[in-house]
Amino acid sequence: MASIATVAPSRLAALNRLRCTIFQTSYNPTSVRTGAKYLRARLRGPSMIEYYPKQVTIAQFNRMSKGAFSIVDPLE
Amino acid sequence: MPNIRVLRDIKARNGVNANEITRRAYLYVARNQSLPPQVRYQAQLQLNTFGKYTRPTTVKNRCTESGRGRGIMSEFGLCRFQFRLKALNGEIPGVHKASW
Numbered sequence: 001m002a003s004i005a006t007v008a009p010s011r012l013a014a015l016n017r018l019r020c021t022i023f024q025t026s027y028n029p030t031s032v033r034t035g036a037k038y039l040r041a042r043l044r045g046p047s048m049i050e051y052y053p054k055q056v057t058i059a060q061f062n063r064m065s066k067g068a069f070s071i072v073d074p075l076e
Numbered sequence: 077m078p079n080i081r082v083l084r085d086i087k088a089r090n091g092v093n094a095n096e097i098t099r100r101a102y103l104y105v106a107r108n109q110s111l112p113p114q115v116r117y118q119a120q121l122q123l124n125t126f127g128k129y130t131r132p133t134t135v136k137n138r139c140t141e142s143g144r145g146r147g148i149m150s151e152f153g154l155c156r157f158q159f160r161l162k163a164l165n166g167e168i169p170g171v172h173k174a175s176w
Contacts, residue, residue: 035107038100044132045093051153052086052140057077 079143085136091129097127 013029020027028034056064058073078086105111105119128134137148139155147156151170163171 033107033109035104035109038103038107041136043096044088045096048089048132048135049093051089051137052078052082 079138080146082138082143085138088129088131088134091127091131092135095126095130096132099123099130 015029016029021024026034026036058071062070102123106116106119108116111150136145137150137153138145138154139148139158141158141162142155144155144158148154149156149159152159154162160169162168162172
């Protein structure tokens with residue numbers, strides 16, 4: 001029995017392929033770039049649009065009060 | 077009424093949110109080395125047609141009070157002066173003057 005395991009690289013590659021089929025991971029022995037990282041990453045859009053607090057404009061306020069209050073916008 | 081730059085930033089954020097998934101799809105095709113180069117090139121050309129209000133790099137954290145672009149502390153969304161004003165007034169929870 002060899003003290004250091006001298007396993008043929010083909011057998012190691014077969015073992016790796018088998019592992020990937022068992023654990024359902026993707027098999028990429030040559031580390032070729034598949035672009036999967038762009039699909040894997042979480043989406044940043046929803047957190048971006050929640051950055052600024054929602055501000056009620058005067059027109060919105062008038063619409064919401066349905067004619068009860070109507071403030072005139074001095075800038076308009 | 078917020079700053080014009082804040083309005084542009086809001087427009088960029090909305091555009092990024094709307095197009096994020098399609099951008100990611102094109103990026104995946106363009107950066108995939110196991111696809112033929114013509115397909116990758118066409119995907120990259122399609123990516124180039126997206127306008128600036130769809131790119132996430134155009135989004136910048138601005139001060140939510142004053143609209144300042146520099147000196148923003150992202151934990152509070154405020155520029156350094158607005159942060160100071162509010163903190164001294166006690167309007168930011170958990171922030172007090174340091175002494176140790």
